Amino acid sequence: MYYIGIDVGGTNLVAGLVDEKGHILDKVSHPVDKNMTAEELCAELARLAQKVCEMGAMEYSQIEAVGVGLPGLVDNETGVVIRTPNMAFENTPFRELFQQVWDIPVFLGNDANCAAIGEYWAGAAKGCDPAVVVTLGTGIGGGLVAGGKLFTGYANSGMEVGHMIIKPNGVLCGCGNRGCWEQYGSATALIRLTQLEMERSKDSVLWELCEGDRFKVQGRTAFQGARLGDLAAKRVLATYLQGLSIGLINLINVLQPEIICLGGGISNAEDDLLLDPLRELVRQGSFDKSAPTRLEKASLGNDAGVVGAALLCNMV
Ligand SMILES: [Zn+2]
Incomplete structure (x- = not known):
């Protein structure tokens, strides 16, 4: 089983192809373009996810889900990014916009929560x-x-x-x-x-x-x-x-x-x-x-x- 995780930071977007044990198989990063609208950024992240999938020589169909960690407040149930500091997102229907480029299950999380999951799954808290x-x-x-x-x-x-x-x-x-x-x-x-x-x-x-x-x-x-x-x-x-x-x-x-x-x-x-x-x-x-x-x-x-x-x- 393979997954893609995206870490949305203030300066860099990082996407990783990850296996079920939490190992990163491939990783790609991209500087944030501060002039992008929320819509453009969602599409950019979907393309970045596809890129790391291709780098790992995977078919899109082999990917179970994409998860995105963002600073700020997100609602995974509705798929909406409610607000983020210093970023264009404001009640942005993130999942919907992402899926317009790549129709795949998309999960949203706060960055601190994602760090906790990472350490729990594959790090010091395992x-x-x-x-x-x-x-x-x-x-x-x-x-x-x-x-x-x-x-x-x-x-x-x-x-x-x-x-x-x-x-x-x-x-x-x-x-x-x-x-x-x-x-x-x-x-x-x-x-x-x-x-x-x-x-x-x-x-x-x-x-x-x-x-x-x-x-x-x-x-x-x-x-x-x-x-x-x-x-x-x-x-x-x-x-x-x-x-x-x-x-x-x-x-x-x-x-x-x-x-x-x-x-x-x-x-x-x-x-x-x-x-x-x-x-x-x-x-x-x-x-x-x-x-x-x-x-x-x-x-x-x-x-x-x-x-x-x-x-x-x-x-x-
Ligand atoms: Zn306080």
């Missing part, structure tokens, strides 16, 4: 149920597989974990609330914490790491500083890991997943600076210490979105 995948990026995305199925709430907005409130009257979030987890645990939050600490610590090595320009601070800057023994960098990480851990503890105490996988660029940090201290914080805060949740790095990287999209049809 064989674990319930499994949670948390992606640390500009914001925080989350996906939950429970009972072998994707959980999305009754109207597709479940598991918006980045917007769980972890601090009353905390930092204002783009969603309008204050104190959302992603204001403390995302890569953006880590950059902000690093910049704040730099203002207080003019002699910190953090300044050298960003060539004296605080706008050059990246998610990894604090980790690099801590590796060099810089105290300011260590303070940044302590604050960041505490915020990150609170959301993880909440997820564990509500869901008791077998595993939580961390994805996104931040998760590439070395274990002694990220996972080890985070595991200890999470252990301390977990209600049931006799049945701990494993905390691991996601293992598929950017491929998780393609694999998860491809296998959506088995999960909804």
Whole structure:
């Protein structure tokens, strides 16, 4: 059985030919043309799916389904992309438009949910149920597989974990609330914490790491500083890991997943600076210490979105 998964990102469209084990057999990517209308983009994605099918020397009839992962809010039941940040889709009848080019079963998913499916099917969460995948990026995305199925709430907005409130009257979030987890645990939050600490610590090595320009601070800057023994960098990480851990503890105490996988660029940090201290914080805060949740790095990287999209049809 073969599937095609498409990961629709802000800059790139990636389509992969995937087998039932979640292995990618062929992959093709294409830069996003920002001037395309929603209709043109749907047709473009259908052609991209056909292209990767041909690259893998498959007949169209050998493909079970196409799955598409998008940032934002999608409704798989109706086949409509309700809204996406920085993209042309707005209540777009995606499935219908896609099928005008290629008449094949089309499944829609949110990108964070697709990443969770990918890790559950072929990555670090394989064989674990319930499994949670948390992606640390500009914001925080989350996906939950429970009972072998994707959980999305009754109207597709479940598991918006980045917007769980972890601090009353905390930092204002783009969603309008204050104190959302992603204001403390995302890569953006880590950059902000690093910049704040730099203002207080003019002699910190953090300044050298960003060539004296605080706008050059990246998610990894604090980790690099801590590796060099810089105290300011260590303070940044302590604050960041505490915020990150609170959301993880909440997820564990509500869901008791077998595993939580961390994805996104931040998760590439070395274990002694990220996972080890985070595991200890999470252990301390977990209600049931006799049945701990494993905390691991996601293992598929950017491929998780393609694999998860491809296998959506088995999960909804
Ligand atoms: Zn929020």
